[in-house]
Amino acid sequence: MRTFLLRLPVLLALAATAAACTGAEDGESKTIDDESQLLEVVNENRRLEAELAESERRLVEDCLDEQGFTVHDELELLTRWYVAEQEALVEDYPSNFLPDPEVAAEWGFGQWVYSDEGWASGAGDEFNDIVGADIPALDLDNSAFNDLAVAEKQDWYAAYAGEEYAASIGGFSAPAGEDEAAGGSDDGSIVIDPDLQEAVAPGGCLLEMIDALYGEAEPVAATGEAVGTVWSWGPRSPQEEADWDALRESYRVAVIEPETAFLDCVTAGGWGDWEFDRAGSLPISAHFNQIYYPDSEITVVEDGLVVDPGSVPEPPADLPGDLEGQKAYEIGMAEAFLDCAETTGYREDAEAAFRQVQLDLFLSTDEELFAYQDELRAAIANAQEVVKG
Structure with a gap:
């Protein structure tokens, strides 16, 4: 399934979309017996999803080219249609608020680099290069689109997905000397309105592609961390309809x-009284926002909703006021958290439990998963015919 949000396209991570035969002939029973076998299935589906995504993108780009839009927002297109194989069945754990030991020793939780002083020093870029080296968008050259005038960018978004979409993703800033009435940041980037929740219907070339391949898009309730309504089209993974609340509770x-x-270990070390949220994570960023942005309101988000920040410990009263002292406090906390995770076995146990509940979920929907793979292959065949004209 492809989804369409009113804000910048959100790459909805399909944690596992499994559908493949483990060696059985057509008509025979198809089974997935263990985690390694399921990972093979996941990546087979990822390859199919990538093949279908390439056809969708090709149709949209051809439509834009025909209208004279030959320079594209490559980041927008990458975000919507990027599909990658997985190295592990589960790649993101609730316990990932814990940094790796080598990161903790130098960067703590990586929060101080986003303070005004830390960012101005260049630490933010260096930190992002370290922890985000595998993000494909970092290697993407979008300079041609970034160099376009504000009005040209707005026209591209309107042609790409409709006037309503172009308006809903926010205003643009103009380069020096141009009209800045549209608002936005000072670098020509899109400004996101955080209050927007409902998605607009796809239009423009995106809608033309949907009509050609699938007939229509369907409004559905958002799942996971997205909030409100999204528009979907194409084969819909049974994993997107799974009971994720039940998985989280398990x-x-x-x-x-x-x-x-x-x-108990963290509290005994003098690092405050913490509470895990519904997803099994800790509000690390909210805690350090009190230090690096003391005049800002504390915001804690769970499942896309702002919740009571009462569970966020306050910084110690004797915390130094300079960045070096605050950075030392952050590094000390990060290393203490890692020590507690190791001595109590928390990280190992938490990761094992999270893998198991996901594996149990995926293995309980064999028939739906196999049907999804058939749908993907049928959609690919149809899309290839449409692309050929």
């Missing part, structure tokens, strides 16, 4: 003891 039940032991 995980939290499985980690009650290691979470409790970890928090």
Whole structure:
């Protein structure tokens, strides 16, 4: 399934979309027996999704080219249609608020680099290069589109997905000397309105592609961390309709003891009274926002919703006021958290529990998963015919 949000396209990570045969002939039983086998299935589906995505993107770009738009927002197109194979069945854990030891020793939780002083020093770029080296967008050259005038960018977005979409993603800033009435940042980038929740219907070349391949787009309730309504088209993975709330609850039940032991260790070390959120993570950023942005309102987000920040510990009263002292505090906390995670076995137990509940979920929907793969292959065949004209 492809989704369409009113804000910048969000790459909805398909944590696992499994559908493949493990060697059986047509008509015979198809089974997936273990995690390694399921990972092979996941990546087969990823390859199919990538093939279908390439056809969708090709049709949209051809449509734009025909209208004279030969310079594209490559980041926008990458975000919507990028599909990559997975190195592991689960790549993002609730326990990922814990940094790697080598990162903790130099960067702490990586929060100080986003302070005004830390960012001005260039630490933010260096940190992002270290922790985000595998993000494909970092290697993408979008300079040609960035150099376009504000009006040209707005026209491209309107042709790409409709006037309503172009308006909903926010204003643009103009380069020096140009009209800045549209608002926006000072670098020509899109400004996102955080209050927007409902997606606009796709239009422009995006709608032409949808009409050609799927007939129509369907409004559906958003899942996961997205909020409101999104528009979907194409084969819909059964994983997107899974009961993720139940999965999360199963995980939290499985980690009650290691979470409790970890928090007891943290409290005993003098690092404050913390509480895990519904997803099994800690509000690390909210805690350090109190330090690096003391005049800002504390915001804690769970599942896309702002919740009561009462569970965020306050910084110590004797915390130094300079960045070096605050950075030392952050590094000390990060290393103490890692020590507690190791001595209590929290990280190992939490990751094992999260893998298991996801594996149990994926293995319980064999028939739906195999049907999804058939749908992908049929959609690819149809898309290739449309592309050929």
